[in-house]
Amino acid sequence: TNRTFTMIKPDAVENGHIGAILEKISASGFRIVALKKTQMTQVDAETFYAIHNERPFFGELVSYMTRGPIVAAILEKENAVADFRTLIGATNPEDAAEGTIRKLYATSLSENAVHGSDSDENAAIEGAFHFSGREMF
Numbered sequence: 001t002n003r004t005f006t007m008i009k010p011d012a013v014e015n016g017h018i019g020a021i022l023e024k025i026s027a028s029g030f031r032i033v034a035l036k037k038t039q040m041t042q043v044d045a046e047t048f049y050a051i052h053n054e055r056p057f058f059g060e061l062v063s064y065m066t067r068g069p070i071v072a073a074i075l076e077k078e079n080a081v082a083d084f085r086t087l088i089g090a091t092n093p094e095d096a097a098e099g100t101i102r103k104l105y106a107t108s109l110s111e112n113a114v115h116g117s118d119s120d121e122n123a124a125i126e127g128a129f130h131f132s133g134r135e136m137f
């Protein structure tokens with residue numbers, strides 16, 4: 001068993017998809033270890049997405065991720081990182097497989113409804129960014 005980290009991003013929160021996305025995550029066999037609704041500051045988003053800070057879309061990404069609340073969660077399942085990326089689908093919802101969270105709920109490439117960690121190492125870093133040990137069960 002291992003863990004991944006996810007955020008339901010501002011577009012999906014604005015569009016009323018928190019419940020449907022959490023239901024799909026649970027129905028797909030992930031256990032919710034930690035969960036909260038929060039809002040990232042500019043510094044939070046610049047830090048979380050530091051790997052992208054040279055990319056042309058960095059400013060757009062930071063303003064999108066800070067414009068409203070998100071839902072952050074740590075999820076547990078065997079093969080969590082890879083299985084969750086399969087569940088959410090391709091970065092661009094136009095390329096995402098039928099039935100994936102991004103196909104169902106994303107707005108566009110830049111506003112794509114959910115985040116999923118891309119490695120076990122990043123899952124641990126990103127989970128610890130949002131949650132203290134006392135918030136993980």
Ligand code: ATP
Nearest residue numbers: 057060061090091109110111112114115116117118
């Ligand atoms: P995430 O890290 O959010 O799970 P990902 O790993 O599928 O997404 P990355 O390439 O790491 O995608 O990009 C991080 C985020 O930056 C994307 O989820 C999307 O919100 C935004 N993004 C990526 N590419 C573009 C782009 N070309 N134009 C605008 N925004 C983009």
